[in-house]
Amino acid sequence: MKLLILNGIVCDPANKFNQKADVLVENGKIISVGKISKNKSNVKVIDAKGKIVVPGLIDIHTHLREPGREDEETIKSGTRAASMGGFTTVCAMANTQPVVDSVSGVKFILATAKQEGVINVFPVGAITKGSNGVELAEIGKMKGAGVIAISDDGRPVMNANIMRRALEYTKMLDLTLISHCEDTNLSANGEINEGYISTVLGLKGIPKQAEEIMVARDIALCELTGGRLHIAHISTRHSVELVREAKKRGINVTAETAPHYFSLTDEYVKETDYNTNTKMNPPLRTKEDVKAICEGLADGTINCIASDHAPHLAEEKEQEFKLAPFGIIGLETVLPLVITNLVNKKIISLNDAISKLTCNPAKALGLKKGSMSAGSDADITIIDLNKTKIIEKFESKCKNSPFIGMKLSGFATTTIVAGKVIVDGGQIVSD
């Protein structure tokens, strides 16, 4: 089966390629990018005129909830949501029920994804058994079974010695450790960012230092061990500074942020009158932090933009602020938020934006994805930068988004995985 994408602007940061070109796909692989004759037999043609053709987007940080909370999301529904958002690959965090801390868990994710998923799913294994932070999980065996990184995301590894051993061990295995940086003694019972807004709303604050102390600690441990550290959902000015400084010193650290940390501040909790869709961990921060996150994205300190897609049912979120769980969905809003709030505001270029959603996450985890080199997997996303709509409907099982009602620009219109068209014209066309 051949596929020919004509007349698009191909933006492939991995190959520093950014110009009008056609793309030819055959047997699930990219054959060539350039001027291609349309006179080929048995070819499906997609006209991408006026649109941007990029490597399939990679979400380095997704919660698919299966196994255990299939009422919130399944691998099937989550990958469908991802495909609608332009993602062709998601990295599924280990904090399911049970936690993916063994070979059987990894095999379950991979088998279910193969059977029911519509895009690539790469499992992330837990650092510690049950993500309890006490004993190392069987990381080596999980790597053998297919994990592409390890993380106790949702929880930090509070014990510095366990974290040290995990970094040492993963260095040996050439795996990246993704760290959820939070000092839970400081953040205990916290609901939103600690500051004026938490004071006025009477909500328990989470100081920025709860994140920053752990970012500093993990960078220090990364330096000690020589491991490969990726810091998840970075949200504060000082965290950005710590990563910037660490990179200058040659420490092997990468970082991601999520769109809410460059799009919203804690003032939005007040504006929306205790709307629990503004409750996430780390919490929405201040204008100063948003500015620093944007600067970190612009100068390359922050390598990746992740969804941190965390579905929760309406009945879980429609409670008192204190009782509502942390987290928002994100797979279907990452791209338009990046285009609307970063690219259109000229904070970063389109090319840099695409790199943070494609080759950079691939590089951070060592994935053979995220480029349009000849011979690579034909995972491709076509984006209409001018498509504008109000956020209201989701393919995800859950609707817990603070962006509902917002008008955003720049949506994926076509998502192709291994040469197969999954989304076309903004609709899922293939299961």
Added chain:
Amino acid sequence: MKLKQKDLLGLEYLSKEEIELILQTAKPFKQLFTRTVKKVPTLRGKTVVLLFYEVSTRTRTSFELAAKRLSADTVNINVASSSVVKGESLIDTAKTIEALKADFVIIRHSMSGAAHIIAKTISASIINAGDGMHEHPTQGLLDMFTIMEKKGKIKGLNVAIIGDISHSRVAKSNIWGLNKLGANVFVIGPSTMIPMEVEKMNVEVHHDISKIIHKLDVINILRIQKERQEQHLFPTLEEYSELFGINSGKLSNAKKDLLILHPGPMNRGIEISSSIADSKNSVITEQVTNGVAVRMAVLYLLAGGDGGQGEIINS
């Protein structure tokens, strides 16, 4: 003039004029208390539901009495054990109350924003009787009414709130209300109990009352919750009492007419000594009486009254 909102969720959301209207309206209601029959038919046929998720004696009784003196029917829903334990969500409870055709819901809840949830869910007027660490607007109003009654004004007065400012909804409502009416507001307490960036609420922060006691006109002493010691917010109750408890010694340089308020219940010998609680400067029991008048005013105004004194007395 009438209140603009259907609900009273906090003093942050009221204008200076609306606060003044409530305080003015409370005056004739207080006059009613001197009569043999302390009741007017103003809210006859209206239903007031008291939905208390936290234990409360004085606030619940005060609201119930206020409603009854306005001839409203009252229903008490005691959910001292939380809705979570019962399994029903706050929103579902609110919808049930709406189906019962309540006109007012007075809600007390341990979590900030609970009154907001219920106000967004149902059409009845919601009165926040204290939500978590957020606000306790009628307590703030009765404190201001008491100050106004004793001092004749609020503008220009130096008012200090002493104690656990972080966890106090009374402090927050006082800060909003007093500032709007032109007082100079000070907060005094251990640094572990002063919330982040509270200065942006237009208050001056102090940790030693002796440095400013000479200029204060009013002190509002907050109850210290003993469980805060377990959260490492102060070492011992004895140390708290020594540093922040109000006694005759701490007030030796105070103005003679210093007004002493406390929202109650008091921990005598900890945040306030008996000699101060029972002194002539203390208006703590009058605060309780004024609470009923202020809550009557709030119910009356939220029901659509415009504060006309003749209407109140003669209705």
